[in-house]
Amino acid sequence: xxxxxxxxxxxxxxxxxxxxxxxxxxxxxxxxxxxxxxxxxxxxxxxxxxxxxxxxxxxxxxxxxxxxxxxxxxxxxx
Numbered sequence: 001x002x003x004x005x006x007x008x009x010x011x012x013x014x015x016x017x018x019x020x021x022x023x024x025x026x027x028x029x030x031x032x033x034x035x036x037x038x039x040x041x042x043x044x045x046x047x048x049x050x051x052x053x054x055x056x057x058x059x060x061x062x063x064x065x066x067x068x069x070x071x072x073x074x075x076x077x078x
Contacts, residue, residue: 013037021074022067030078044075 004014017033019026021044 021071021078026078042078 001011001014001016005011015033015037017029019029023029
């Protein structure tokens with residue numbers, strides 16, 4: 001939020017929604033949050049443990065089936 005305020009957005013123009021992007025009702029949650037506002041930017045930080053050498057080392061299968069590996073695709077969808 002503070003970064004957006006720094007760049008000139010007003011407090012009422014900035015919405016922060018901290019939730020799981022894979023929720024079945026994510027579109028509804030986003031619509032409730034933004035109401036009738038125009039969206040300029042969506043920012044997210046999906047975890048990508050399979051890109052971490054430490055994460056891969058802990059999982060004998062290299063985290064191939066870890067669902068968090070696909071969060072980037074979900075983020076791009078929205």
